[in-house]
Amino acid sequence: MKLKLGYQELIAQAMAQIDTLSLARAHALLNDENTVFVDIRDIRELERDGMIPNAIHAPRGMLEFWADPDSPYYRPVFGEGKRLVLYCASAWRSALATEALQKMGVPGICHLDGGFNAWKKAELPVVEKPAKPQPS
Numbered sequence: 001m002k003l004k005l006g007y008q009e010l011i012a013q014a015m016a017q018i019d020t021l022s023l024a025r026a027h028a029l030l031n032d033e034n035t036v037f038v039d040i041r042d043i044r045e046l047e048r049d050g051m052i053p054n055a056i057h058a059p060r061g062m063l064e065f066w067a068d069p070d071s072p073y074y075r076p077v078f079g080e081g082k083r084l085v086l087y088c089a090s091a092w093r094s095a096l097a098t099e100a101l102q103k104m105g106v107p108g109i110c111h112l113d114g115g116f117n118a119w120k121k122a123e124l125p126v127v128e129k130p131a132k133p134q135p136s
Contacts, residue, residue: 011092014099019110023122026085026112030054030125035083040097041116045089046129052087052119053127060093067106078106087112087119 005013021029029035030053037055039046046057056077058066065073078084084106086094094111101109112119120126 007092011095014095018095018098018102020091020095020113021085021110022113023118023124026119027124029083029085032083035085036077036080037112038084038086039088039116040086040093041088043129045116049116049120050126050128052116053125055087057129060088060097063097064100064104067101067104081107083108083110085110085112087115089115089117091115091118 026037030037037052039051039055039057040060040063041057042059043057051057058075062073065071066075067078068074069079078101084101086098086101086109088094088097091111091114094115098109098111114121
């Protein structure tokens with residue numbers, strides 16, 4: 001079976017349309033109060049590999065719903081006007097996700113060049129996934 005567009009073409013098209021932050025620029029923004037790092041990886045990846053400090057987790061499958069104020073799943077962080085830096089493992093999912101949110105009109109959206117794998121390889125800060133609060 002031959003697809004009209006394969007994943008590589010989809011990623012290339014997205015990359016041509018979105019803003020990609022270098023590791024150095026992203027690292028410089030790590031403590032910027034107007035920047036939010038958004039980890040879109042699967043929860044198992046976070047538990048296994050850790051995450052960027054202070055990043056929020058927004059699973060890729062829920063991203064568009066969390067970003068849309070008309071959605072019952074809306075999360076206010078997506079409407080605060082802060083720069084949102086999406087990342088996944090290798091910058092493939094984050095490229096597609098950044099393009100989707102950009103099409104939706106989410107302002108200040110970009111993604112991390114090389115993803116979390118490149119971040120870790122560069123020995124930039126990584127923390128364990130925060131434990132879920134236990135019900136009282």
